[in-house]
Amino acid sequence: MKFAARRHAALAALLIFTSAACADEVTDQLAAAREAYDAGDLRNAVNSLNFVIAKIREQETARLLTLLPAPLAGWQADPAQSETPGIASMITGTNLTRRYFRPEGGEVKLTVTADSPLLPMLTMFLASPFMMQADPGSKPYAFKGQQGLIKHDPQSSDYEVTLMIGNRILIQGKGSGLPDGTAVQQYVESVDLNALQKAFGG
Secondary structure, three states, X not given: OHHHXXXXXXXXXHHHHOOOOOXXXXXXXXXXXXXXXXXXXXXXXXXXXXXXXXXXXXXXXXXHHOOXXXXXXXXXXXXXXXXXXXXXXXXXXXXXXXXXXXXXXXXXEEEEEXXXXXXXXXXXXXXXXXXXXOOOOEEEEEEOOEEEEEEEOOOOOOEEEEEEEOOOEEEEXXXXXXXXXXXXXXXXXXXOHHHHHHHOOO
16 A cells, blocks of 8 residues: 555656646646556556666756856857766766867866765865966866866877866866866856856755
């Protein structure tokens, strides 16, 4: 009985999540799941609910991708992408990325990583002056109260800017073929931090 009650509660939560007034493939499948469940056809009920979950996740990913900024003046950009590899997201977290480039050369890859169990270790790294001293190509960086670092090898045209938002979200910009790291820093700072934290429940 408890298991059945939990299934009813889960189905009710999904029904509440979407508006019956806006019928689409999600609400259609919710209705199909309810009909199958009431008829005792649990297999088809589960299949319909799995479809609903997949579609909602697609919508959520599309919404998250809009958080990656538009290209700077004189730059172009590839479409934003999600690189979260299914079940492996339990380890890697959510990964959003977009490549920006200039016709005359140079590019920046901007990545947002959230909810990876590896991020707290990076927070400890950024807070450790000893670790910073171990890498002479790194220097502390801060933006809107958040901590990060800037890395650059003087012998290359590569630049990397990392900004940690709390201990759950990482913004990282990697640039190559650039005269300096200004563009990389601008892309990192173009991300709406408040919207990002809100999107990930922070």
